[in-house]
Amino acid sequence: MKLKQLSVFLENKPGRLRELCSLLADNGINIITLSLADTEQFGILRLIVKDYDKAKSILDEKGFVAKLTDVIAVEVNDQPGGLSKILEIELKSGISVEYMYAFTIKSGENAVLLFRFDDMDKAVDALQQAGLNVLDSVELYQRAEG
Amino acid sequence: MSKFVVENRIWDKEESLPRDELAVLQGTKLKETVERVQKVPFYEHAFAEAGVSPGQIRTLEDLQRLPFTTKADLREHYPLGMLAVDKADVARYHGSSGTTGKPTMVAYTHNDLKTWANLCARFLTGGGLLPAHSVQIAFGYGLFTGGFGLHYGVERVGASVIPAAAGNTPKQIMLMMDMQVDALVCTPSYALNISEFIIQNDIPRNALNLKYAHFGGEPWTEDMRTRIEDEMGILCFNNYGLSEVIGPGVSGECAVRDGMHISEDAFIVECINPETLEPVAPGEEGELVFTSLCKEAMPIIRYRTRDIASLNPEPCVCGRTTVRMSRVTGRSDDMLIIKGVNVYPSQIEQALLRVEGTAPHYLIEVDRPDRKDVVTVKVELTEETFSSSMKRMQELKDKIDRAIQGITGLRMNIELVSPNSLERFVGKAQRVIDHRKKK
Numbered sequence: 279m280k281l282k283q284l285s286v287f288l289e290n291k292p293g294r295l296r297e298l299c300s301l302l303a304d305n306g307i308n309i310i311t312l313s314l315a316d317t318e319q320f321g322i323l324r325l326i327v328k329d330y331d332k333a334k335s336i337l338d339e340k341g342f343v344a345k346l347t348d349v350i351a352v353e354v355n356d357q358p359g360g361l362s363k364i365l366e367i368e369l370k371s372g373i374s375v376e377y378m379y380a381f382t383i384k385s386g387e388n389a390v391l392l393f394r395f396d397d398m399d400k401a402v403d404a405l406q407q408a409g410l411n412v413l414d415s416v417e418l419y420q421r422a423e424g
Numbered sequence: 425m426s427k428f429v430v431e432n433r434i435w436d437k438e439e440s441l442p443r444d445e446l447a448v449l450q451g452t453k454l455k456e457t458v459e460r461v462q463k464v465p466f467y468e469h470a471f472a473e474a475g476v477s478p479g480q481i482r483t484l485e486d487l488q489r490l491p492f493t494t495k496a497d498l499r500e501h502y503p504l505g506m507l508a509v510d511k512a513d514v515a516r517y518h519g520s521s522g523t524t525g526k527p528t529m530v531a532y533t534h535n536d537l538k539t540w541a542n543l544c545a546r547f548l549t550g551g552g553l554l555p556a557h558s559v560q561i562a563f564g565y566g567l568f569t570g571g572f573g574l575h576y577g578v579e580r581v582g583a584s585v586i587p588a589a590a591g592n593t594p595k596q597i598m599l600m601m602d603m604q605v606d607a608l609v610c611t612p613s614y615a616l617n618i619s620e621f622i623i624q625n626d627i628p629r630n631a632l633n634l635k636y637a638h639f640g641g642e643p644w645t646e647d648m649r650t651r652i653e654d655e656m657g658i659l660c661f662n663n664y665g666l667s668e669v670i671g672p673g674v675s676g677e678c679a680v681r682d683g684m685h686i687s688e689d690a691f692i693v694e695c696i697n698p699e700t701l702e703p704v705a706p707g708e709e710g711e712l713v714f715t716s717l718c719k720e721a722m723p724i725i726r727y728r729t730r731d732i733a734s735l736n737p738e739p740c741v742c743g744r745t746t747v748r749m750s751r752v753t754g755r756s757d758d759m760l761i762i763k764g765v766n767v768y769p770s771q772i773e774q775a776l777l778r779v780e781g782t783a784p785h786y787l788i789e790v791d792r793p794d795r796k797d798v799v800t801v802k803v804e805l806t807e808e809t810f811s812s813s814m815k816r817m818q819e820l821k822d823k824i825d826r827a828i829q830g831i832t833g834l835r836m837n838i839e840l841v842s843p844n845s846l847e848r849f850v851g852k853a854q855r856v857i858d859h860r861k862k863k
């Protein structure tokens with residue numbers, strides 16, 4: 279139930295993000311969602327794309343440091359309390375969130391939350407036991423395409 | 425670790441002379457050398473310019489009055505301007521590979537070759553060599569002094585030489601196994617290649633009978649020694665020399681392995697501050713300066729090696745009375761002074777080697793934006809070290825920061841950059857950009 283996220287190291291140089299985006303665009307790779315964590319000196323770009331292997335090799339070739347990282351996607355109702363419910367589960371099972379980001383899906387009332395936990399396997403178990411909807415890759419792409 | 429134990433042996437009585445006797449010997453030989461170099465127009469002029477005549481040099485203390493010789497002087501007098509004998513009396517030539525253009529040529533008379541072989545025999549004996557041993561020499565044989573220097577040193581001891589020369593690692597290992605070689609001579613970086621090959625090909629350690637190795641030709645670190653010794657199960661000894669002075673044989677480690685004994689009956693060593701040219705205190709780092717005492721073909725006066733090391737005059741438990749030099753930690757050409765502290769790019773490299781997963785590709789930028797030195801070290805990230813977690817990335821930076829601080833004592837800004845984004849160099853790398861100089 280883990281998904282592949284494409285993580286990219288971005289030097290804090292003008293035009294670096296644009297360069298990356300146009301590279302993906304030129305190769306017909308659509309970004310489903312992304313999150314950018316940044317410091318004064320560098321950034322970490324986290325991308326969800328369907329064709330991550332292709333995207334990685336394109337970026338590798340152009341000298342980017344890109345890596346595939348496991349993340350978990352959880353579907354929740356797009357209403358107050360959706361996220362806090364998940365965090366409560368994690369708190370009880372002693373797992374912590376390394377980072378997270380979210381997006382709302384085109385058609386419905388649901389949102390998808392993407393998580394990176396320190397213990398990914400334990401996190402999947404805990405979430406599923408709590409009856410939450412953990413998406414696999416097929417489901418995620420379906421949701422994204424609407 | 426190695427099961428091999430080196431017994432303490434001394435080759436020549438000159439290695440353990442009482443200090444006062446040594447000083448008298450050095451004074452006498454210095455006088456002879458000063459007379460000998462009067463045949464070299466360069467020295468004739470240099471002495472005149474320094475306002476010193478050969479007759480004024482009577483004892484060791486007078487050395488301070490003599491002019492320095494630099495690499496640039498040698499280049500300027502390429503190929504044989506520094507020769508102090510007739511060309512007919514030269515028995516062999518060697519040369520040091522110049523990083524730019526022409527090499528620096530050096531010459532030896534028959535006597536010089538004997539002296540040289542004997543000096544190599546000294547450090548080889550100090551580091552375990554016995555007449556019954558076989559030694560594989562994986563140094564280049566050619567203009568480079570390493571191959572021939574060690575070759576005749578091993579023969580001088582009465583041991584046997586396998587002149588394998590540099591390169592062809594599988595063949596080196598085959599020879600070591602089949603010939604049950606006792607000792608290896610090469611550069612430490614080549615030993616790492618050999619060790620890597622042995623591990624990758626699952627060659628069992630007991631297929632080799634290797635007991636010890638003598639490394640020279642380039643600076644290396646104690647971390648590298650530990651690594652090679654652990655991987656190969658041998659003892660590693662360090663030796664030092666440079667062609668301008670004689671080649672290998674200037675100094676080498678004894679069984680104690682706490683500094684390299686300089687053959688002071690053959691060379692006078694000084695350690696100076698490269699900026700002020702004043703001597704530094706014992707134990708303090710500075711540039712090594714050598715004056716040859718026995719050389720006939722190309723004697724050299726106060727040669728500035730650009731090599732940074734420290735001297736230890738304390739007597740060694742091995743019984744030798746000669747001064748010991750530390751490892752060469754850097755070159756004075758690329759020394760940086762940061763907040764009054766001397767820093768060498770090699771120290772940064774050493775720090776990066778200690779942080780797992782960082783490539784030794786780096787660039788040091790120094791600036792003084794607000795009357796305070798600020799150093800930024802750009803380090804190339806690798807795919808293995810990159811993490812999507814900010815916390816892990818911060819931990820990596822902290823690790824690098826601590827390693828650099830541990831070695832240099834200074835805090836530097838660490839900047840992670842993309843792989844292959846720093847310029848690559850053929851030959852000597854340019855690792856430092858000092859913006860302070862432009863201001």
